[in-house]
Amino acid sequence: MRKVFLIISREYLSRVQKKSFLIMTFLVPTLLIAMYAIIFLIFVKGDNEVQQVKVLDKSGIFNNHFKNQKNLNFTYIDYALVIAKKNLNQHKESFLLYIDANYAKNGNIQILSQKKPGLNLITDIENQMQTILQTQRLLAAGIDTAVLNQAEAQFSITAKQISEEGEKDTSIGATAIIGFVTSFLIYMALFIYGAQVMRGVIEEKSNRIIEVIVSSVKPFQLMLGKILGIGAVGLTQFLLWIILSTSLTSAASFVLVTDGGNIKDKIAQKSVTTNGDNKVNELPNNPINNVMKAIDTLDFVYIISCFLFYFIGGYLIYSALFAAVGSAVDNETETQQFMLPITLPLIFTFIIGMNVIINNPDSSLAFWLSIIPFTSPIAMMIRIPFGVPNCQLALSVVLLVAGFVFTTWVASRIYRVGILMYGKKVSYKELVKWFFY
Amino acid sequence: MLSIQNISKHYAQHTALNKVSMEVQRGQIFGLLGPNGAGKTSLIRIINQITAPDEGQIFFNDKKLNQSHIAKIGYLPEERGLYKKMEIGEQLIYLARLKGLTRADAFAKTKYWFIKMEMETWWKKKVEDLSKGMQQKVQFVASILHQPELIILDEPFSGFDPVNAEVIKNEILELNKQGATLIFSTHRMESVETLCQHIVILNKAHKILDGNLNEIRNSYRNSSFKIVVDNPFTQTNFENFEILSTTFLNECWQYYIKLNEAANLNQVLLSIIPQTQIISVQEIIPSINDIFIERVTPKAGSYA
Known part of the structure; x- marks a missing residue:
């Protein structure tokens, strides 16, 4: 265990101390805020052309x-x-x-x-x-x-969800956005950090340091240490992003509100000036209010903890597979043939998720995708803001844990053979053989 | 200290080791020789517990080989490698800690070897900034930093220039004097001839020779001599010996001769002295390489 911890700390520190980590940490929230600001400006200013x-x-x-x-x-x-x-x-x-x-x-x-x-x-x-x-x-x-x-009735539908705590205002739009953003983040993170694990394995293999290391630790310990170390880097990055973006957004909205006067006033003025007839715009809810209200109704602690859990679970499953792929090849260009079956379920779930699950979060397709460990990190994150029954969530969590224990075991069997194989074009048949060594 | 008993290792298409046994004594310099693909690296990986044997057992200090022995073995693999982007000082400390040293201990030992190997200025450098020879030096230090009882060096002198090879050789001998047992593995047999006390030759997964180096070589002596003289012999037929070959080199005549049964060198010299001036006489002792070739291809051997 002490050795695994040593490997984790090396993997973690060597990445966190890199300049690219710092740049990413600050750049992403800044871009996010910039995007937010642009959307906001478009919203307030509207389409100027009459x-x-x-x-x-x-x-x-x-x-x-x-x-x-x-x-x-x-x-x-x-x-x-x-x-x-x-x-x-x-x-x-x-x-x-x-x-x-x-x-x-x-x-x-x-x-x-x-x-x-x-x-x-x-x-x-x-x-x-x-x-x-x-x-x-x-x-x-x-x-x-x-x-x-x-x-003439003027109305817009207010969606209310009946739960044990009573009626809650919901907004399909905002819920869908939260589901979209969180699942998209997981999708990206699995690719980014999974690929980092793969590259790390290839680096050790092509540097030939692997033999020195595995004469000191078991291959499984090395693989585990690498996966956990890079996972910790990912978590650190996410936590920094959450902290930075929340503080930046609250700072930004504070500046906007005090600087530009009341936003609602501004919007109201706008509608008065552009419309001779006020009636058209006298909807009971204006869109920004709707979103704000909906965001208030979402349980962020619940969503963020689910997000972190599914990120970790999905990451552990996929990074183990990426590590196995890395061990089987000599350099990154050879990874192509093994990448497809790994990335396919991710891409498939993401596309299905964005089109089907988001429109019908309780369909049976959505249910199955959010239960199967390979697809659940993405599928479940889309469903969670809409509300998922506890028993389904529990089943998904248990299967995800079982899934990563299983994939890590499979991957480590391939890994321990692969890391010492050089100069061999590896086929799937070969991988199966390694597994049974 | 290391007892290897009936080790076999099979891969999908071939057998790497077939019932190989050998004993390594404490304090010995042990040569594990054989051509490429003979199974040397497979055996070393099994000793290092990188892979497991299909059959057979290994005992380290009379105990079955287990994870606790990792800290007592130092290994310099044939394929050298280090983390390219990591600082050398940190890297050596990391590798030593993986072997089980505490941070403070690893730091002190790294410092000691940096001074000993005259690389104090490299501490903050990255491996990619070093020359190949310098990297080899770092790699060597990495394999012996944790004061192992058993040091396994796979092709130890490949990649070193003569000066550094000498430095490494002296360090190895010093470690041996301090009590470390050494296993050299190489296919360049002449490179370890002067160092090893005991050798084992592997060929095609089998052990074909095992014994004390001097005894082996003595048993392969066949009373051949090289005699250098300033004028050619006048006579071509002798009763004591036969001439294998003659060459004229550097104004001298070189004769390779083989003594006949029951003859000795003195008698040979007595019969030559009247004919010419003797410049030098040298017994031809077969090299390990010769012995190996003879063992592998008995019919073509020049001393058969």
Whole structure:
């Protein structure tokens, strides 16, 4: 045990003292904050471009009924189509919406412009026209506008989750983001630190120091020491990132709030200035509030401890496999053929996770992926923010522990033979043979 | 101190060792010789407990070889290697600690050897900044730092320039005087001839020779001599000896002769002296290499 500890401390210290470790430690949170800031700026400032739509309504039904939106501004004209078209040539940025007098029969509604209209623009206009028509028809049927306004329900769905502690506000968006980010981090970490283990093994093998070392310690002790040492580097990095980014974000949001006045005010002002009609923006929840609220409802201690557990478990499984691969080859270029079966379950889970699990976290596919040890570190992390039954979590944890004990055992049998083999192109058959030595 | 009994080791396609046994006495300088692929490295790896034998047993100081013996064995592998990016001082301390030394002890011993080997200025250097010869020196120190009772050196002199080889040789002899037992393993048999007291020759997984070096060589003496004279013999037929070959070199005549049964050198010289001036006489003792070649290919041997 003393020797394993010695190896751990060498592996750990030799990496933590590197310049690249320091750079990574500070660079990543800085980039994260920068990304956060950019998203924030886009959110607050919004899409500055307001598109001008000139409405030429020959039917007279839609005149003065379009509502201005954040990025849409309607004006009404009454020229002949030819003149309007000519004008359009001078105002390159604006759109001309032409509604024929007989549009209901011949369906002649056109949007004319020099640049191509976006899909959003057309959908927005179509939606508005539909609403206007409905209102017109209701009025024609004798229903009062005041009654109509009352009847028009303005709402957005608030998702509430019923649990033992009572109802909780949830936001699918924020939950999905947390699941995405944590599983993505695990996915990246397994690759980065697994590859480091592999490279470390190859380095010892190609430096030929391996024979000196294994004449002092058992190959298993060396492999274990290397895996745990590099794992500790990964944990240190994550902890530093968590500490740095939380302190940086809180500092940043503090500066933003005090510097720029109240953010909510700012957003409100923005909507007032860009919208003639306030009503459109009077949604009960604005998006930022939603996210903030949702983040408040998530149990971060629970998520972070799950994250650390699944990182460690997944790392132990995959780094043992990476170590076995490293032991089987003479240099890094030869690793390709063995890498695929290792990386495939990771990539597969990640892609499935981002598309299926995130949309349906309780499906049976999601269940199985979050139980199988090779896929559970990623799959389970996506599900955890949505809430996972304790018995499933326990099963997954037990299987993950069993999984890494098993893979470490298998890997160490290949490793102990592989590290002393030089100059041999190794096949899978060979690996199986080594295992049974 | 080391008793190797009936060790066999098989790999998938070939047998590396076939029922090999040998005894290494305490304080001995022991030569483990044989051509490439004879099984030397396999045997050394088994002694170092890097791999396990398929059959047979090894006893170290009369106890079955176990993990506690690791600290008592020093090993210089044929394939030399160190961590390229690690400082040499730290590296040596690390390797010594892996052998079981405390940090303070490892530090003191490293310091001692740095001064002894005149490498004080290398402490903070990295291995990649050293020349190949310097790396070999560091590697040698790494294998003996923990004061092992048994030192196994695989091809110890390969990679050294003559000056450093001499330095290492003297260190090895000094360690031997202090009580360490040494095993040399090499395929360059002439390189250890002057050092070893006892040799074992392996060939194709089998032990083909085992014994005291001088006894072996004496048993292979076949009364051949090299006689250098200033003028050629006038006579070509002698009753005491026969001439194997004659060469003219550096204004002198060199005769390789073989004594006939029951003849001795004095009689030979008596019959030559009237004919020419003798410059030197030397007995031809077979080298280990000759003995090895003879053992492996008995028919082609020049002394058969």
